[in-house]
Amino acid sequence: MRRRGRDAEAPLDPEIERDLEIVDRVLAGEAVSGSEAEESWADVTTLIRAERPAVDPEWAEALDEWARQGFPRSRRSPANEVMRARGIQLGWLSRLSDRLPRRAGPLAGAVASLAIIAVVAVSTLGEGPGQEAQLDDQAPMATTSDGGAAEQAAEVAPLGPGAAMNALRRESSEALAPGDVDDVGIGGGIEGAATQPRIAPGTANRRVDRDASITIAARPDEVRSTSDEVISIARSLGAIVASSQVSESGGSATAQLDLQVPTRNLDAAIGRLTEIGEIDSLNESSIDITKPYVSAKDRLEDARSARDSLLEALAKATTDEEAEAIRAQIKDARREISRAEARFENVARQARWSSLAVVIRSDAGIDEDRTLIDWLEDAADVLQAVAGVLLISAAILLPIALVVAIVWVAVSGLRRRRRERALDD
Amino acid sequence: MHQVAESTTELEAPAASAFEALYRDCRDDLFAYAYGMLHDRTAAEEVTATAFERAYRKRNRFNPQRGSRRAWLFGIARNAALDELRRTRRRAELFTEPADTASAGVYEQADLSVSRIALRRALAALDARERELIALKFFAGLSNAEIGSLLGTSASNAGTRLHRTIDKLRKELG
Numbered sequence: 104m105r106r107r108g109r110d111a112e113a114p115l116d117p118e119i120e121r122d123l124e125i126v127d128r129v130l131a132g133e134a135v136s137g138s139e140a141e142e143s144w145a146d147v148t149t150l151i152r153a154e155r156p157a158v159d160p161e162w163a164e165a166l167d168e169w170a171r172q173g174f175p176r177s178r179r180s181p182a183n184e185v186m187r188a189r190g191i192q193l194g195w196l197s198r199l200s201d202r203l204p205r206r207a208g209p210l211a212g213a214v215a216s217l218a219i220i221a222v223v224a225v226s227t228l229g230e231g232p233g234q235e236a237q238l239d240d241q242a243p244m245a246t247t248s249d250g251g252a253a254e255q256a257a258e259v260a261p262l263g264p265g266a267a268m269n270a271l272r273r274e275s276s277e278a279l280a281p282g283d284v285d286d287v288g289i290g291g292g293i294e295g296a297a298t299q300p301r302i303a304p305g306t307a308n309r310r311v312d313r314d315a316s317i318t319i320a321a322r323p324d325e326v327r328s329t330s331d332e333v334i335s336i337a338r339s340l341g342a343i344v345a346s347s348q349v350s351e352s353g354g355s356a357t358a359q360l361d362l363q364v365p366t367r368n369l370d371a372a373i374g375r376l377t378e379i380g381e382i383d384s385l386n387e388s389s390i391d392i393t394k395p396y397v398s399a400k401d402r403l404e405d406a407r408s409a410r411d412s413l414l415e416a417l418a419k420a421t422t423d424e425e426a427e428a429i430r431a432q433i434k435d436a437r438r439e440i441s442r443a444e445a446r447f448e449n450v451a452r453q454a455r456w457s458s459l460a461v462v463i464r465s466d467a468g469i470d471e472d473r474t475l476i477d478w479l480e481d482a483a484d485v486l487q488a489v490a491g492v493l494l495i496s497a498a499i500l501l502p503i504a505l506v507v508a509i510v511w512v513a514v515s516g517l518r519r520r521r522r523e524r525a526l527d528d
Numbered sequence: 529m530h531q532v533a534e535s536t537t538e539l540e541a542p543a544a545s546a547f548e549a550l551y552r553d554c555r556d557d558l559f560a561y562a563y564g565m566l567h568d569r570t571a572a573e574e575v576t577a578t579a580f581e582r583a584y585r586k587r588n589r590f591n592p593q594r595g596s597r598r599a600w601l602f603g604i605a606r607n608a609a610l611d612e613l614r615r616t617r618r619r620a621e622l623f624t625e626p627a628d629t630a631s632a633g634v635y636e637q638a639d640l641s642v643s644r645i646a647l648r649r650a651l652a653a654l655d656a657r658e659r660e661l662i663a664l665k666f667f668a669g670l671s672n673a674e675i676g677s678l679l680g681t682s683a684s685n686a687g688t689r690l691h692r693t694i695d696k697l698r699k700e701l702g
Contacts, residue, residue: 119691
């Protein structure tokens with residue numbers, strides 16, 4: 104029951120108190136005799152009390168049985184059972200109330216809260232550098248000419264060693280147009296269309312030759328498995344294992360791998376490799392090769408333009424001697440084109456691929472280096488991650504809970520007012 | 529007046545056995561109260577069953593500092609009855625159950641019939657809040673303090689309103 108602002112507890116009028124006392128005494132079974140007024144009160148009390156209805160024994164028995172069983176939800180209410188026995192049609196609400204589970208609301212709320220926490224946990228804890236690398240790996244190249252189609256296919260999807268090596272061979276042997284999208288700049292930028300104008304260093308189409316070397320320490324018995332893991336990471340990022348060597352002697356072991364990594368995936372590769380073991384050293388270098396790239400590109404375009412001009416001149420030649428002379432020049436122009444293409448492809452490959460040298464050396468004391476502080480730091484990382492998940496979940500759930508609470512209060516107040524209004528005829 | 533003693537021993541009893549005792553004591557009273565509110569036997573039976581079921585599910589939430597267990601039960605019953613009243617919007621009808629007068633003697637029956645018919649007319653003329661007061665006092669057997677607590681008012685105010693209602697009926701009967 105709800106207690107609203109109560110009136111001050113003022114004493115009853117003595118006459119009212121006397122009359123109410125008579126009522127209480129009659130209801131308690133006492134005989135009351137006195138003045139006419141007192142007897143009048145006693146009589147009306149007796150009459151009203153006589154109007155008290157008696158329960159239906161059949162219904163009472165059904166209710167008692169239901170109560171004995173603890174009011175199970177699966178059991179229809181006694182009133183409904185009796186009504187059905189009497190052939191009285193129940194309303195749809197009564198039929199529905201017999202079937203609905205009571206705790207559906209709270210259960211649904213609990214399930215929804217857990218679902219929110221689970222989604223937050225998966226999205227917060229599931230991200231890693233591997234995903235970024237995969238995105239790079241799958242990023243399609245922008246535009247390409249027909250000569251670059253094979254290269255586009257080779258660089259978009261993760262390659263097996265054989266396919267990737269074939270891609271390298273194709274790149275060095277096939278003719279390329281200067282406008283072919285066959286390489287990337289820093290950070291995996293995508294080149295524009297075939298009609299790209301000549302560029303200068305320092306612009307968005309900067310070309311950089313990047314190389315890196317990393318030394319990883321591992322337990323002697325884990326050098327080979329770590330090497331396998333490095334190869335697995337490399338392949339997943341579209342890299343090529345140019346060479347690998349593992350040597351074991353006595354209690355020590357060493358592995359050396361030379362990788363050719365697509366430049367756009369180099370950062371991702373380094374990030375993933377730093378997670379597989381203790382890092383002894385990490386070195387990176389980059390050389391701006393934009394000028395040589397532009398120069399090679401321009402030279403190739405010039406050679407082709409010269410050939411095209413000679414072909415036009417050949418078409419206009421009026422004598423055989425003139426035509427023969429032009430054909431000789433065309434031959435020279437074609438040789439120049441081949442040389443320019445080779446030079447351009449060489450420079451472009453430097454930008455497209457980065458060398459990553461990985462050395463895995465054995466370190467028998469690697470576990471001994473792990474101190475209590477390291478374990479505590481790991482525990483702190485885990486706790487931090489869990490706290491982050493709970494904090495984000497709370498940030499989502501608390502406003503929802505607040506809204507639900509406000510709605511509940513409003514609904515409760517509305518329901519109270521409606522109930523009281525039901526008494527207003 | 530019927531009262532359920534809220535002794536220390538009873539309060540410390542397991543919730544299930546305390547509820548069982550409450551059920552036994554209040555079943556008929558609760559039905560009578562619901563009938564007094566709704567004047568429909570079927571609806572009163574449904575409200576009674578609903579009230580006991582809700583009270584059973586909330587039995588561990590009873591706070592003795594907020595009132596007697598009986599008043600707590602009738603608070604639940606009141607809400608159920610008001611919900612039903614709101615749904616059906618039934619008004620008070622004349623009592624027409626012939627079984628109520630069957631037990632009386634022939635001469636007494638004639639005399640009772642006149643008085644009771646007059647009383648029933650008077651009861652039907654009461655508004656819903658007045659009928660509720662009569663039902664709480666005479667059918668449910670609640671004390672003035674329990675009635676005041678249930679209606680959200682003081683015991684003296686509840687007593688005053690009850691006196692006014694009974695006096696109205698008394699004057700109707702002449």
